[in-house]
Amino acid sequence: MYDRYSVQKIVFALTMVVNILVTLFLDGYYYMHSKENLMAQIDGKLKTVALSVRPMMSAYNEEINGSGSITPERYMDILKELSLYTDSTGVEYVYSMAQKDGKVYFTTSSATEEEVKKNTYSKFYEEYSKASAGLIAAFKTKQAQFDEYADDWGKHRSYFVPAKTASGKEYMIGIDVSLQSIDDAMNKLLLDALIDRKSVV
Numbered sequence: 001m002y003d004r005y006s007v008q009k010i011v012f013a014l015t016m017v018v019n020i021l022v023t024l025f026l027d028g029y030y031y032m033h034s035k036e037n038l039m040a041q042i043d044g045k046l047k048t049v050a051l052s053v054r055p056m057m058s059a060y061n062e063e064i065n066g067s068g069s070i071t072p073e074r075y076m077d078i079l080k081e082l083s084l085y086t087d088s089t090g091v092e093y094v095y096s097m098a099q100k101d102g103k104v105y106f107t108t109s110s111a112t113e114e115e116v117k118k119n120t121y122s123k124f125y126e127e128y129s130k131a132s133a134g135l136i137a138a139f140k141t142k143q144a145q146f147d148e149y150a151d152d153w154g155k156h157r158s159y160f161v162p163a164k165t166a167s168g169k170e171y172m173i174g175i176d177v178s179l180q181s182i183d184d185a186m187n188k189l190l191l192d193a194l195i196d197r198k199s200v201v
Contacts, residue, residue: 094175098170
């Protein structure tokens with residue numbers, strides 16, 4: 001038979017195990033709930049930015065009539081405008097694309113200061129040879145799509161929105177956020193959960 005001291009140790013050990021399990025469950029619940037809220041906020045931002053740039057994108061894409069229809073000066077003007085908007089909203093890239101003969105081309109894009117200095121930004125009617133599954137689906141179905149993928153500019157979560165100009169020209173609006181920024185935010189959520197639980201304990 002167990003003496004009183006042994007029973008107390010067993011009860012204490014079981015209590016500790018239960019506390020640990022409850023803590024892990026609560027931390028996991030908090031993290032998953034916070035993750036869902038974060039992703040909803042990010043997707044909401046992508047949708048809002050796409051909606052806000054649509055009038056400007058439609059007016060610009062209305063001017064396009066083939067690969068030689070936009071001067072370098074006009075392209076740089078719209079690039080600078082989009083880049084300023086990108087910086088102010090906290091997204092990674094804002095751009096538009098067109099599809100012709102099964103190929104996808106940039107019609108405009110924002111760019112970082114480094115890309116502008118090094119002349120590595122996306123040029124007018126430059127072919128985008130690494131179109132993601134979500135982008136292809138958006139062109140095919142004419143429905144907005146979210147997607148996560150990697151290309152020459154990094155790893156992104158993107159929102160692709162099919163659109164038309166006033167005269168009926170079809171084009172695609174694309175809004176990107178960096179997957180690294182999302183991962184950083186997720187890691188902060190997990191750290192906050194652990195810190196909050198430690199402070200409670």
